Amino acid sequence: AQKITQTQPGMFVQEKEAVTLDCTYDTSDQSYGLFWYKQPSSGEMIFLIYQGSYDEQNATEGRYSLNFQKARKSANLVISASQLGDSAMYFCAMREIGGSNYKLTFGKGTLLTVNP
Amino acid sequence: GAVVSQHPSRVICKSGTSVKIECRSLDFQATTMFWYRQFPKQSLMLMATSNEGSKATYEQGVEKDKFLINHASLTLSTLTVTSAHPEDSSFYICSARGFAGNYGQPQHFGDGTRLSIL
Numbered sequence: 283a284q285k286i287t288q289t290q291p292g293m294f295v296q297e298k299e300a301v302t303l304d305c306t307y308d309t310s311d312q313s314y315g316l317f318w319y320k321q322p323s324s325g326e327m328i329f330l331i332y333q334g335s336y337d338e339q340n341a342t343e344g345r346y347s348l349n350f351q352k353a354r355k356s357a358n359l360v361i362s363a364s365q366l367g368d369s370a371m372y373f374c375a376m377r378e379i380g381g382s383n384y385k386l387t388f389g390k391g392t393l394l395t396v397n398p
Numbered sequence: 399g400a401v402v403s404q405h406p407s408r409v410i411c412k413s414g415t416s417v418k419i420e421c422r423s424l425d426f427q428a429t430t431m432f433w434y435r436q437f438p439k440q441s442l443m444l445m446a447t448s449n450e451g452s453k454a455t456y457e458q459g460v461e462k463d464k465f466l467i468n469h470a471s472l473t474l475s476t477l478t479v480t481s482a483h484p485e486d487s488s489f490y491i492c493s494a495r496g497f498a499g500n501y502g503q504p505q506h507f508g509d510g511t512r513l514s515i516l
Contacts, residue, residue, distance in 0.1 A: 327507035
């Protein structure tokens with residue numbers, strides 16, 4: 283069974299600094315996808331970044347980058363130059379392979395607070 | 399980008415009422431839609447997966463007679479919470495995925511529905 287582990291229930295960072303949110307996963311599949319979503323207090327889920335298991339380079343999207351270490355089964359999210367608007371819940375998720383439904387399994391999330 | 403609309407955003411109703419939540423993909427055809435439930439300060443829990451024109455696949459422990467899902471078209475899925483009780487109060491959020499092909503295509507989420515049963 284797949285499992286996503288986010289060990290940091292809460293993180294604090296000063297505005298303009300970088301922060302790393304941890305995510306480890308457990309799967310026996312060779313092909314899988316890893317996603318990060320942001321959920322502000324208003325509730326919507328915002329897609330941030332994707333990393334495929336066969337991607338050789340770490341994914342980057344603006345201020346977001348994914349530190350993918352396949353051997354360690356980790357997919358940490360790095361947010362550079364934090365902004366006050368980055369304060370939110372962050373979820374790591376893995377896409378299930380097999381069948382055609384592409385289900386996502388989510389971690390428990392990390393609540394990031396950016397301090398001015 | 400892809401837009402998913404979920405309606406209503408908030409519902410407050412009496413115990414015993416049935417509540418219908420709609421999830422629409424506005425600018426793409428959603429072959430698969432997902433329904434999640436989220437309790438405060440917790441993660442998303444997948445309730446069911448629905449494919450257009452076929453019966454929904456429910457996750458273990460989810461009562462299919464309590465949570466009726468209909469995916470009648472490629473742009474609309476509905477979740478009906480039948481005879482809702484206070485324990486059904488939660489945040490329900492849908493997501494949609496377009497046609498397969500893009501391996502890294504993310505699910506696009508609606509804004510969620512906060513359901514409160516009195």
